[in-house]
Amino acid sequence: MWLFLVTEIMFFGGLFTAYLIYRNWYYPAFVAGSHQLNVFWGTLNTVVLISSSFTMAMGVWCAETRRKSGLVLCLILTFVLACASWASRPSSIQRRLRSTTFPASTTVCSRSPIRVRS
Numbered sequence: 001m002w003l004f005l006v007t008e009i010m011f012f013g014g015l016f017t018a019y020l021i022y023r024n025w026y027y028p029a030f031v032a033g034s035h036q037l038n039v040f041w042g043t044l045n046t047v048v049l050i051s052s053s054f055t056m057a058m059g060v061w062c063a064e065t066r067r068k069s070g071l072v073l074c075l076i077l078t079f080v081l082a083c084a085s086w087a088s089r090p091s092s093i094q095r096r097l098r099s100t101t102f103p104a105s106t107t108v109c110s111r112s113p114i115r116v117r118s
Contacts (some may be wrong), residue, residue: 045088052081 021031059074 041088045085048081048085048088052078067110070103 038095055074055077059071059078062068062074
């Protein structure tokens with residue numbers, strides 16, 4: 001258990017450190033990107049994902065306590081919530097592909113974050 005906690009701290013510590021560094025280096029890009037976020041759909045998708053994590057954790061608990069009907073219900077709810085999360089993806093991806101802030105666009109790729117010294 002302690003090994004798992006240490007690996008989680010190392011992973012998320014590195015992840016958030018990288019986020020803070022890139023946010024500092026490219027602050028105008030983060031500000032421009034934040035103005036394009038849809039708060040309603042982002043919040044709804046976050047609630048769906050957290051709910052599906054909760055139903056899966058409850059499913060594990062039901063399996064450990066041998067509650068078969070609860071386990072089946074939790075697994076079905078997890079599957080339905082996962083489908084709901086995936087159903088919102090295509091419109092979000094299409095909107096990002098049409099914008100100029102998608103990572104594959106020339107606007108973002110014209111300035112590489114890697115600094116090469118000559």
